Amino acid sequence: MTRDDVLTYIKTLHGHQRRDQLVALRSLFTWAKRNGLLFRNPTSRIKVGQYEYGVLQPLVLAQVGRSVAAATTPATRLILALAAVHAARVAQIGMLMLDDVDLGNRRLTIAGRVRPLDDLTLKLLLDWLEHRRNRWPSTANLHLLINNQTATKTSRASNHRISTSMRGQDATLERLRVDRQLEEALTHGPDPLRLAEVFGLDEKTAMRHADSARQLLEAAAEQKFREGRQ
Structure with missing residues (x-):
């Protein structure tokens, strides 16, 4: 043997x-x-x-579409973008401060890591900030995301309040976050070092995402090869 x-x-x-x-x-x-x-x-x-671990699978368009449809307020639309575009965890979203947003330089700091603001996230941020000013003009809470309960305090919104709009969806905030990281590996190559650098992942998580992307790419190439021979 x-x-x-x-x-x-x-x-x-x-x-x-x-x-x-x-x-x-x-x-x-x-x-x-x-x-x-x-x-x-x-x-x-x-x-x-x-x-x-099993191979991570990308979300399908219909799953993402249902979550987008469920995000009907300025806050939930911004939360969705932070998870789906910037791969932010629920707790990281809740801890964002107003000072983490740099509109002039189009930058956003998430968990100590500076990220460029894409057009979609910038628009949703502006929509939310305008809503925030109109709804709670006198609040002293410096957290980016606030609600009726936290506007009169200085504490952050709970993880439950942040994630509740996506409850019951296939594309939860956590799945959207993982899907964004997997999409990065599929688009730019299954390099765990790049994933760790872009998203601040630990070595084990970055390797798992890279390995899943590698297997998905190999399976897609094999399927294309088989179709080409038919």
Whole structure:
């Protein structure tokens, strides 16, 4: 049995089943080599890994469309853009301050990272700020997003209030955030270093997104090749 044989076999397994089978094979072949039954252990350079995640799948247009349709206020439209365009987490959106918005230079600072303001987000920001001034002209709350409860305080809006408009949708704020990161990897290449730099992802998350994008691109190329041969 060769290393390729082992790889071919474990590709048919997933999750804990893959991990358990690979651990068993490594133990078996280590024993066989130690007792002179094998010259080379075919599993010696195959990593067991902690957990095998499924391939992240991009959202379809209809799913995104339903979430866009559900965003009917200036606040929810801005929140949707922050998740879908800038891949901001719900908590990060809630912690945004007015000082994080630099309209003159078209920049937005999210979780300490400066991002350029695209035309859509800029328009939605201007719409929200105008609504905010008209609705709560005397508020002392310096958070970007406020509501009836927080306008008379200085605290941020809760995660529940921020995400509630997308509850029940396929394209939740979290899925929109992940979809944006996956779209970046599909468009500019599955490079985990780039993903970490653009979105501030940790190494493990960036590698997972890059790996999913790589598999999706390979599957698309294979499908195109098959169609070309027909």
